[in-house]
Amino acid sequence: MNFDQFSLDPRIRAGITSAGYTTPTPIQQQAMPVVLEGRDILGLAQTGTGKTAAFMLPILQRLTKGPLRKVRALIVAPTRELAEQIAETGRILGQHTKARIVTVYGGVGKTPQINALRQGAEIVVACPGRLLDLIGEKQIDLSGVEVLVLDEADHMCDMGFLPDIRRILKHVPAKRQTLFFSATMPDEIRGLASDILTHPVTVQIGIIAPAETVSHALYPVPDGLKTKLLLTMLQQTPTERVLVFTRTKRRARSLAEILEKNGYRVAALQGNMAQNKRQAAINGFRSGEYDILVATDIAARGIDVASVSHVINYDMPDTVDAYTHRIGRTGRAQLTGEAFTFTEQDDEPMVRAIEKVLGNPVERRRVAGFDYAGALPSLKPAPSTYARQQAQSRPAAQNGGRKQGYAKPAPPPAAQGSRQASYAKAQPLPAHNAEAGAGQPGKGQHGGNMAPQPPAPPAKPHAPEKPPVPTPAANRPSLRRRAGRRQGTQA
């Protein structure tokens, strides 16, 4: 089975060859004939299945005929990273055609996007907020849109974008082809899909596919020991690229700093970073400049990096879906990967939910020789899963009117109190705590949490810290291989 069956334009066939694809993936086999016929699709598939090409190739085929330099395909995606990735796939596959692709998203200047639109583009890949801005300013004309793609619709819903989507829909012609992709189908998404699709063909591809190529393990550990455990595991485990997930932006930033100070080539990826920094982090991780990327869920959506051998959930995700998405970053395209999750006591309900979806209990592991008694100050505590869910389930008005996904959940005082109380049991710290250190430039809130030292008297965070001794790269299993490769290249 190859791409010849689709009778694509030779220029597009050449693009497929340039991309290195030889065999269509299952979703491409199922969806492409339907999309090429002009029918609507309801695609139950997640990133990693090849769905981008499944819609992009038929769009490129459509654009080989008809007018140029007007927007004929609009692809809406929840995050800038995903938007860039879709555009990049389109540029590779369409490199021998005349199709032009423009991305439209917030966090960067509008002018280049407006200029690019003025020069004329047939495909626009957009995030909802900036797209609505440009529509409002009459900088984009969507009246010629023939194909509308909504990608990762469930995440757009999680991020509070559904009202924006409905607004955008008013600006595209009612007579169009609509391709709707979502990894899950909660009621709101099903409602939106049935409103906007006409006699769709449903295409469903292994929603929990990563389970087949990824092995899962849980590492019960108190929050205060997570960093130390991570450092120990990184030293003991042969890895390729490692993606570490934290629950908050601040924890991502702090943890990346700690890993860097311990000699790792690491970048952070979190939503407070400027777009160019985010892109540089992803590019650096992809190219091998960084071995470790410490990310939050939203920032990591759509990351497509080959050879991620390990996903480490430093913090438990909030939902099973987020877990599936995180581990979907490893074990891609038939490769195997490992998903390690640090769990605290509060995480048990989520562990049970994950095990239910995976259909198996997940192995609990302890790291041999690791001192589980030596609690040290944690990063700034992330609110517990329970507290976050409570905060998210509150009406928007109580969240300060923020969109759900962006809300900084304020844990109810009782939940916060009980969590801090459990720290206090584990780590009798002096008055300074993780919070107190947080605002100090250069010191970070991690205080004495950095080096894998034996448990000592509680760290004195205000005293000058002995810098952690980086493990020489050549002694770390993962990096030893890399060092060898580098030498080989230089030789």
Ligand code: AMP
């Ligand atoms: P996606 O689900 O669109 O994010 O794609 C996941 C990964 O699969 C990307 O790295 C694509 O370049 C790759 N891919 C998509 N289609 C194919 C194919 N037919 N053969 C090999 N790799 C593919």
